[in-house]
Amino acid sequence: MSYTFAHGFSCWVFHQYVLNQPRIVSFFRPRWAVGPGSVLFTLALYLPYDHLMASVFNLSVLWKEIPASRRLAWVLLRGSVLSSFMFFVAYYLKQNQESQAAKLENERLKQENLKARLEVLKQQISPHFLFNSLNTLKSISQEEPVKVFTIQLAQVYRYLLRHTTADVVMVQDELAFAEAYLSIQKARFGDSIRCDIAIAPSVYPRSVLPFVIQLLLENAIKHNTATLHKPLFIRIYSEKDSLIVSNNRQPKHTVEPSTGLGLKNIQMRYETIARQKIDIIADEFTWTVKIPLLRV
Known part of the structure; x- marks a missing residue:
């Protein structure tokens, strides 16, 4: 036994x-x-x-x-x-x-x-009130810059609501959202931020994950100094099967609190949804992030 x-x-x-x-x-x-x-x-x-x-x-x-x-x-x-x-x-x-x-x-x-x-x-309750408020602000304002800013803000918020649950978006739509976001930032920083966008038209039908360009722009503005004497230069361009966002490095002396969720969010979403990785290339002078372009 x-x-x-x-x-x-x-x-x-x-x-x-x-x-x-x-x-x-x-x-x-x-x-x-x-x-x-x-x-x-x-x-x-x-x-x-x-x-x-x-x-x-x-x-x-x-x-x-x-x-x-x-x-x-x-x-x-x-x-x-x-x-x-x-x-x-x-x-x-x-x-x-x-x-x-x-x-x-x-x-x-x-x-x-x-x-x-x-x-x-x-969340369906607040957008209705916000858009009504923005329309009211645009109507009562007599200053053209305020009207333009209000329109851009409404465009950004509308994009956020429309694509919050989307897995992918077209490059053309994402670029329009990024340009609206940049317009809002330029109202604050003026010519201290300069952006050059050079995307081939053939790339427009391709797709990326939503909000990736905006997050990279936000990351660049948050961590770098931007003044008239030392402007922040940002480039958005395409190269083969990648969309690239690059900026000159001018680290702030006083670092704002950061959770690092911007890049982590992009990395995790690309690995989860697209089974691909983003490339981060950094040296003493530039910070570059390559985002894979998707075919849907």
Whole structure:
């Protein structure tokens, strides 16, 4: 009895190890072959193991009762039955564990989806009031710069609302949004910020993730000094399958608090949605970020 328990426990530990190693499981093609493969491996180790355990548990009397011609077949049959049974139990428990984890994850996603839908419903209330307020401000203002600023602000906010849930947007739309955002910033900084946009028309039908250009512009303005004597130069251009945003480096002496969420947000979204990475190239004088152009 102790001998059978020791063998069964050894098989159990081995099968558990195999099933919890993704590299080992992925080695088998097709996937169902992991079971026979694991059992065959235990049988390869079972013969020397059987002799060792037989001597430990003093089973010489039992060995004498089995004819030598049948001893090997009997040992392999016993080993394969016990190993197969242990694998089935380990596999069943593993599948049950994964099933429970999947149910918990689905439930979590359902809760997150409900929260997101509730948040969207809440956010539908404020835009109506904001756009009415902006229209009123544009109507009552007698100064042309104020009217232009109000129009640009409404355009930025409208884009934010329209594309918050979008996975990708056309380059042409994203550039229009970036130009509106820059207009708002230039109202604050004037000629301290200078931007050159050189995008080939052939790139316009391509796609990028929403808000990436704006986040990079915001990042450049936030971390660099911009004055009339030392203006911040920003270039937005295309190159092969990339959209590039580059700026000269003029680090501020007083650094504003930063969470670093801008670049992290872009990196994580591109890895999650597009399965691609952005390239960040930085030296003493320039900061450049290459964004992959997508085809949808």
